[in-house]
Amino acid sequence: MMLTSLAIVAVILLGLISVAAGVAVFVVDSMAKATFALLVSFLAVAGILLALELTYLAVVTALMMTIEMAIMAVFMIMFMMNPAGLMPMTMVHNARTSAVAGVVVFAVLVLGIWTIDWPARVGSLPADSTRQLGEAIMSSHMLVMLVIGIGLFATIISGTVLATHRGRYDRFGPDLRTAKPNDPVSGGLR
Amino acid sequence: MTDPDMGGTGMTLAAAWGLLPAVLAVGLTALVLGVAFAAVDSVVVSGGRLRSAVEPLRSSLHWLAQQRRTTLAPDRLLWRSGVIAVPVLAVLSLAVVPIGGRTLLSTSADLVWFNAMEALLWAAVWLVGWGPNAVHSLVGAYRFLAQGLAYELPLMFALITAGLGAGSLRTMDIVATQENLWFVVSMPVAFVVFLASAAAFAFWGPFASPAGADIASGVMSELSGVDRLLVQAGRAVVLGAAAAMSVALFLGGGSGPGLPEPVWYLLKTLLVIAVIVSVGRRIPVTRPDRFVEFSWMILIPATLLQALWVALLVLSGFYP
Incomplete structure (x- = not known):
């Protein structure tokens, strides 16, 4: 498949926006601005996917990254010393090592991208890239998707366990026999 | 089911009319749906006085003329x-809703597009609450996120159930599959959950606690002038668009005897709007922290069972 010139311009522009927004994450002085600069960067990547006609991947990237950034805003309140990043604060830690690491990784990736002898495309563009993706996920790549899925789920549960100081023993008593849970917030389901 | 061909009935609105007229048509439809929702809402809230239907227009003019007030040290950009x-x-969420038998865009993932636009609302509403640097507004924003954690998964399962029945994520294919039997018959749980989620992501009616009176109207508290108009209009359009989407996903789109398709589509959409408003305005506001428990303990299993039921129907060849 050859990209149309419009798509190439879009990919270049969105790529620049994505990098610029990524840089902004470390320049701005508020947690909220850093979070949403990162979101802009991800949305630009979603735009690139859209320009490459990978619609499903594009919209699912936009969807997941937005929810992820919003949940990060919730976690900011839970974990941060500075609730919700309400006050200006620096967004960088260990600046020198991170800068060196960043430059090295960037150099390695750029060198790799431009020096590797990339294989030519075999096969043709599928009529429906979403269907092709679904078939790949549900057949040849199912194992890897399952492993990733379980890994992510375990991470979510561990994060929640670390964040909450109450467990089932606090709710239902030491022998888990209390009929009505002792919740700090009343109401909801029994 | 159908191939993504760009000719005949599979044609998008943009391809049929040209991009600019199509975008204008969708913008106009958004305006009509938003005004319709706001007018019906206003009539129902005032206890059935039809004269209240002009109230949203009057408020809009007032907000247009009103001088914008600001707060101390707001984060203006955000x-x-x-x-x-x-x-x-x-x-943008209307871009994949079939208006007059055609969608503005026909992507291979229309349902995910609709869902993504709604998910981006999480960021937008949080920013509206964060921006003014005011406590009530920020509390409202976090309430919205808490509510989002409650409704998002049931909503996703409800959407995907319709896609599952049609074997496609395209809204046009979903409408086509309901030729014989509307999806609401075989997936009623998904239909109800979808409408409830629409009220939740527009933080309206029983899900209005992010803009609740107990926190001085929360995320809306510091909005004035054009800003307030934009957010209120956005909420009304979101609800109107969701009503239109529910017609496409569950009520057979524009199919019906006698009248032309767009007329049926509009009638069904207006009926759904009337039902949402008259039911939604009779339910008290729920607290997000209580609703999240109900949602995860009841709605998620219910929508999963609904999806399982539809999957079994698909395997048995129930849908064409």
Whole structure:
């Protein structure tokens, strides 16, 4: 498949926006601005996917990254010393090592991208890239998707366990026999 | 089911009319749906006085003329971005709703597109609450996120159930599959959950606690002038668009005897709007922290069972 010139311009522009927004994450002085600069960067990547006609991947990237950034805003309140990043604060830690690491990784990736002898495309563009993706996920790549899925789920549960100081023993008593849970917030389901 | 061909009935609105007229048509539809929702809402809230239907227009003019007030040390960039994003996302979500038998865009993932626009509302509403640097507004924003954690998964399962029945994520294919039997018959749980989620992501009616009176109207508290107009209009359009989407997903789109398709489509959409408003305005406001428990313990299993039931129907060849 050859990209149309419009798509190439879009990919270049969105790529620049994505990098610029990524840089902004470390320049701005508020947690909220850093979070949403990162979101802009991800949305630009979603735009690139859209320009490459990978619609499903594009919209699912936009969807997941937005929810992820919003949940990060919730976690900011839970974990941060500075609730919700309400006050200006620096967004960088260990600046020198991170800068060196960043430059090295960037150099390695750029060198790799431009020096590797990339294989030519075999096969043709599928009529429906979403269907092709679904078939790949549900057949040849199912194992890897399952492993990733379980890994992510375990991470979510561990994060929640670390964040909450109450467990089932606090709710239902030491022998888990209390009929009505002792919740700090009343109401909801029994 | 159908191939993504760009000719005949599979044609998009943009391909049929040209991009600009198509975009204008979708913008106009958004306006009509938003005004319709706001008018019906106003009539129901006032206890059935039909004269109240003009109240949203009067408020809009008032907000247009009103001078914008501001707060101490607001985060202007993020605040404005959020305020503008709410109506823009509402209109963008309409891009995959079949209006007059055609959608503006026909992507291979229409349902995910609709869902993504709604998910971007999380960011927009949080920014609207964060921007003014005011406590009530920020509390409202976090309430919205808590509510989002409650409704998002049931909503996703409800959407995907319709896609599952049609074997396609395209809204046009979903409408085509309901030729013989509307999806609401075989997936009623998904239909109800979808409408409830629409009220939740527009933080309206029983899900209005992010803009609740107990926190001085929360995320809306510091909005004035054009900003307030944009966010209120965005909420109304979101609800109108969701009603139109529910017609496409569950009520057979524009099919019906006698009248032409767009007329049926509009009638069904208006009926859904009337039902949402008259039911929604009779239910008290729920607290997000209580609703999240109900949602995860009841709605998620219910929508999963609904999806399982539909999957079994698909395997048995129930859908064409």
